[in-house]
Amino acid sequence: MGTEPTLTPAKGLRRFLIKDPQECDLRRRRFRLRPGASRTAFANAEKSYIFGFNAVMSKEVEKVEELPAEQRPFGYEGAAAACTVLDLLTLTRGRRLHELLAGPAQHHRHAAYVGAGRGYALVRLRPMRGARQAHPLLRWLAVDGFGFQWSLARADRMIGERTMPDLLTRAHCAVFDQGLGRLLWYHDCASPDDVAAKIGDFPAARRADLWSGVGFAATYTGGAEADELWWLTEHAGADGFRAHLAQGCAFAVSARLRSGMLPEHTAQAVPILAGAEPEEAAAWTDRALIALGHQARTHEDFRTWQAQTRHSWTRRRV
DSSP states (O other), rough: OOOOOOOOOGGGGGGGOOOGGGGGGGGGTOOOTTTTTHHHHHHHHHHHHHHHHHHHHHHHHHGGGGGGGTTTTHHHHHHHHHHHHHHHHHTTHHHHHHHHHTTTTOOHHHHHHHHHHHHHHHHHHOOOOOTOOTTTTTHHHHHHHHHHHHHHHHHHIISSSOOOTSSHHHHHHHHHHHHHHHHHHTTTTTHHHHHHHHHTTTOHHHHHHHHHHHHHHHHTTTOOHHHHHHHHHHHHHTTTOOHHHHHHHHHHHHHHTTTOOOOOOHHHHHHTTSOOOHHHHHHHHHHHHHHHHTTTTSHHHHHHHHHHHHHHHHHHHH
């Protein structure tokens, strides 16, 4: 990624909440690293997240728009995390996050809700609504973001010991695992063999959602070459969760298209992981969401949204 815009130093309480830009260096977390596209992709994603977070603390969120288009969703993910932290600390009932979603981040809602979940994890609170007037189904993405951030900070325990935070309800756990799956893609530096081996160590009941998270990260963030993506589909199929990998991919490309920019790595991943062109895979999620209707809001509705997306992938293969 090129040179970032310059931010004004934060003042007051906010200056104590600023993130160190060096946090984007995953070597500090003892993640598996290998040279090439994967390492660059993950570092750039986290660098943009930190910039967006600090932009809110500096009261310059508009500078997220100065990031490269491909990195802008990660910037708004960080901005949403910062808004959530400030809302929780000042008891403003999601006002800042709602303003972000209604304004600058309106085309990056998926990223913003994920970022809200990361904010909840930073203050060690269970993700609930995330904002007043939150989208009834997209708000569940906050649990995904919570899973990613919680696992990022505790990777040895969450991956090695395969624990689950006590503060989550049973309904939250499956969506949490999707965030953990995304983190696994980072943790093992987009290595299909290593990611599959890590997932294989988890109980069978958790592996479907982990594969869904991997499919999302491999498509949204990238980091793998075409032959590695093909090998990833082989691993998911052998584990019995090929449809979940495709569903995660479909959700990722839908989010990317809504942001107005389709990165080259996403365009490459979708035909491999979902077996369809980007617009078709994204349409699976749109049709499933429309079919649920405006009253859909529960965890069961969110899971139905995912299941119907998988059904579209399965029907295409018949």
